[in-house]
Structure formats: C-alpha cells, structure tokens
Amino acid sequence: MRKILILFFALGSMTLAEPALSYCYWGTQPKNNTYQINIPSSLTIKPAPVGGVLARHSQKVGNAEAIFCTQGDTANMTISHGLQPSTIPNVYQTNVPGIGIRVVASRSILGEQSDGYSFPGQFVFSGWQTPYLPTYIYVEYVRTGVAVGSGLVTASFTAKYILPSNSGLTPSVMSYISTGSTKLENNVYFSSCESQEPTKTVPMGKIAISNIKSSTTQEQRFSFEVRCRGMQPTTPLPMKIYFEGDSKASGLLNLTGAGQAGVAQGVAIELQNDKGSKLPFNKPGAINMDWQRSEIDSEVYRFSGVARYAASGGEIKAGKADATMTYVLDYN
Structure with missing residues (x-):
C-alpha cells in the first residue's frame, strides 16, 4: 500500500507540472500559412528626414483571418534576413549608403499601419480581442544617414507570425517570404x-x-x-x-x-x-x-x-x- 500511494502522488505531481494550454480559437481559420511577398523591380525615392520612409511597397496577405485568445497570451513576430541592425529601431542596413529596410505588418482590414505589428516584436492579448492576422505586409526603405545612395537593394527575408505557445491551433506559424530585389531610383539626394x-x-x-x-x-x-x-x-x-x-x-x-x-x-x-x-x-x-x-x-x-x-x-x-x-x- 505504501508504494502505491507514493506512485500516486508522483503521478499527481507530473500532472500539475504540465504547462497550461493557451485558450485560443479561430474566428476565421486561414487557408494558407505561407505568403510570397513580390517586391517591385524599381521604386523612386521621395524626400524624407533621417528616420523617415524614402519608399514603400505594400502587399495584401490573407483574408482578414481573426484569432481569439485570453488575456496574457503572446504572439511573437520574428524576421530573418542576415542584415546588420542600424541605429534606428527595427531598421536594418542595406548595401546602399543611407538606406535601411524595415518590414511591418498591418492587422487592420483596410491595411492602416497605425494598427500594426513590427518585425521583430510581440503582441500581448489584453482581454478578449479579435486581432486579425497580418492583412498587409509593408516593406519600407528608411533613410539612415545624410548621404543617400541609389542602386539595387536586396530584400530577401522571412517574417513569421507565431501563434501563442500551446494554443493547439493549426497552422501555428504564418510565414511571409521575400526573395526579391528592388532598384531604388534617387533623384532627390546626393550619395x-x-x-x-x-x-x-x-x-x-x-x-x-x-x-x-x-x-x-x-x-x-x-x-x-x-x-x-x-x-x-x-x-x-x-x-x-x-x-x-x-x-x-x-x-x-x-x-x-x-x-x-x-x-x-x-x-x-x-x-x-x-x-x-x-x-x-x-x-x-x-x-x-x-x-x-x-x-x-x-x-x-x-x-x-x-x-x-x-x-x-x-x-x-x-x-x-x-x-x-x-x-x-x-x-x-
């Protein structure tokens, strides 16, 4: 009897140590979990202060899929591209002087950037919400210095939206992949x-x-x-x-x-x-x-x-x- 009781309590401890599941469910389940971002072959630079956006490309992704999660659950946004960070948050150096690249996503049906995700970043659910998965992906070319060059800028990256851990939902990761390059035409600044x-x-x-x-x-x-x-x-x-x-x-x-x-x-x-x-x-x-x-x-x-x-x-x-x-x- 004594050994059986010890085994019983050991099993009980293992059960209590099991991580709790996040309570999430789909409002609208996505049909795809991977999207190809088609970078334009060329863009023209517009005037902007240091830290401002010189040129921007946007692309609609998904179909306003929604996810419901409880307060405190966290979705993570990651990005991989092999670039070095600049001095501006979430902006990375490119091969062209004075120009950095930033990838952000809107979670608005209309694609407003004021309601968006940054890559990398986090979204912590606060109470019951209906935050859409990324609806638009924005690739921004940001001015990082006084001198601004021109030329072919590689925009190869993989951005991911990762659902809260242990949500049990499928798909658990949404990926946004670019393998393109853009020629930036500069008729505004000297390099x-x-x-x-x-x-x-x-x-x-x-x-x-x-x-x-x-x-x-x-x-x-x-x-x-x-x-x-x-x-x-x-x-x-x-x-x-x-x-x-x-x-x-x-x-x-x-x-x-x-x-x-x-x-x-x-x-x-x-x-x-x-x-x-x-x-x-x-x-x-x-x-x-x-x-x-x-x-x-x-x-x-x-x-x-x-x-x-x-x-x-x-x-x-x-x-x-x-x-x-x-x-x-x-x-x-």
Missing part, C-alpha cells in the same frame, strides 16, 4: 559630397599694425570646389555651407592660441563670401554655394571667400596670427 582639396591654406602675409588700426589690411581671396555624386538632377539642388571654429560672432575668427605668449593680441580674421555676407559659424546661418557645372558622375559647386586681418578690441600687439576653421556642407 556623397567631397572637396578635391581636403586642406585649404590661405596665406595672410605680414601686416603692419597701423593697417589693422586703419582697417586698410589687404584682402586675401580663396575658393574651393565640392563634387557631389549620386544623381544627375535636372535642376541642381541647393547646397549650403557653414563653418566651425573659435568664433564669437559671424564673420570673425579668433586666432589660434589667443592670449598665449607669442600670439598677436587685439586681432582676429574677418571672413566674408564673395558677395559680402559674413561667414556663418552655425547651421541656422548656412549660406548657399554656387553651382558651377555638371560632370559625368557629379554636380560641382564652388565657394569663394575673402579673408583679412581686423581689430577685435583692446590693444593690438604683434605676434603670430594663425587661425583654423572647418567647413560643413548642408545638403539635407
């Missing part, structure tokens, strides 16, 4: 802009203190060109520029090592563009560069400026009078 002269030296010469006091210092003119690649616009895009350096006001650059022994005092370098505008040292004040010409694979812009020594206040003393600044291109 890169660079100067042919990474460092520009402007010889200022030796200037008498008397000329600085009388504001008769000689002007030194300088210029440089910037080549921007990635597209051939019919109308050149506006290219703006501003500067970074030790400056307390627009158009005035402090000397390197100001206040140190051997450095001139009471002197700064006054800077303007060739139209007489003071050079800005912040992005809001950025000024336009002049478009020069189109080349085979680029658009060429030119900046022309003028530099001269000027009094900055206080006693003027002789000494070394060098300064440096960096230009920043703004083609957002």
Whole structure:
C-alpha cells in the first residue's frame, strides 16, 4: 500500500507540472500559412528626414483571418534576413549608403499601419480581442544617414507570425517570404559630397599694425570646389555651407592660441563670401554655394571667400596670427 500511494502522488505531481494550454480559437481559420511577398523591380525615392520612409511597397496577405485568445497570451513576430541592425529601431542596413529596410505588418482590414505589428516584436492579448492576422505586409526603405545612395537593394527575408505557445491551433506559424530585389531610383539626394582639396591654406602675409588700426589690411581671396555624386538632377539642388571654429560672432575668427605668449593680441580674421555676407559659424546661418557645372558622375559647386586681418578690441600687439576653421556642407 505504501508504494502505491507514493506512485500516486508522483503521478499527481507530473500532472500539475504540465504547462497550461493557451485558450485560443479561430474566428476565421486561414487557408494558407505561407505568403510570397513580390517586391517591385524599381521604386523612386521621395524626400524624407533621417528616420523617415524614402519608399514603400505594400502587399495584401490573407483574408482578414481573426484569432481569439485570453488575456496574457503572446504572439511573437520574428524576421530573418542576415542584415546588420542600424541605429534606428527595427531598421536594418542595406548595401546602399543611407538606406535601411524595415518590414511591418498591418492587422487592420483596410491595411492602416497605425494598427500594426513590427518585425521583430510581440503582441500581448489584453482581454478578449479579435486581432486579425497580418492583412498587409509593408516593406519600407528608411533613410539612415545624410548621404543617400541609389542602386539595387536586396530584400530577401522571412517574417513569421507565431501563434501563442500551446494554443493547439493549426497552422501555428504564418510565414511571409521575400526573395526579391528592388532598384531604388534617387533623384532627390546626393550619395556623397567631397572637396578635391581636403586642406585649404590661405596665406595672410605680414601686416603692419597701423593697417589693422586703419582697417586698410589687404584682402586675401580663396575658393574651393565640392563634387557631389549620386544623381544627375535636372535642376541642381541647393547646397549650403557653414563653418566651425573659435568664433564669437559671424564673420570673425579668433586666432589660434589667443592670449598665449607669442600670439598677436587685439586681432582676429574677418571672413566674408564673395558677395559680402559674413561667414556663418552655425547651421541656422548656412549660406548657399554656387553651382558651377555638371560632370559625368557629379554636380560641382564652388565657394569663394575673402579673408583679412581686423581689430577685435583692446590693444593690438604683434605676434603670430594663425587661425583654423572647418567647413560643413548642408545638403539635407
């Protein structure tokens, strides 16, 4: 008798350890559990800020199949594509600079993305609900950087909607598979802009203190060109520029090592563009560069400026009078 009782209790423990079944049932059972996502051969990029959608493809899937589950049950969304994550949530890097890819699904009959799933992600049932399985799959091409390229983007992925564990329903997994590629046409953004002269030296010469006091210092003119690649616009895009350096006001650059022994005092370098505008040292004040010409694979812009020594206040003393600044291109 004693052994029988021990065996009875052991069996009871095993029964209690059995995981509870999720209580789910179909409102409308799906006829298919695998859908092929047909990526278009080409899409045209539209303007968007960093993090915004440059281009989008949507495809209807299923027939608004519904699932009922109790509170706390969880459906999981997974995606596999072999891509590296970007700095933007659920957006993955592609082979084209400045463009990432994101896959989302709507659970609305009309396909609104405001009521959707993200891949990867989760959906936790809250009370009795009727969330439809994915009704539309969206493949989004997201801007991830300032420079935006163009070209063939591979969109091979397998996205899955996995029903709550132990629901007992069939099918238990819905799969959405893409094996295509899309050529993204970029007529909006440059893929890169660079100067042919990474460092520009402007010889200022030796200037008498008397000329600085009388504001008769000689002007030194300088210029440089910037080549921007990635597209051939019919109308050149506006290219703006501003500067970074030790400056307390627009158009005035402090000397390197100001206040140190051997450095001139009471002197700064006054800077303007060739139209007489003071050079800005912040992005809001950025000024336009002049478009020069189109080349085979680029658009060429030119900046022309003028530099001269000027009094900055206080006693003027002789000494070394060098300064440096960096230009920043703004083609957002």
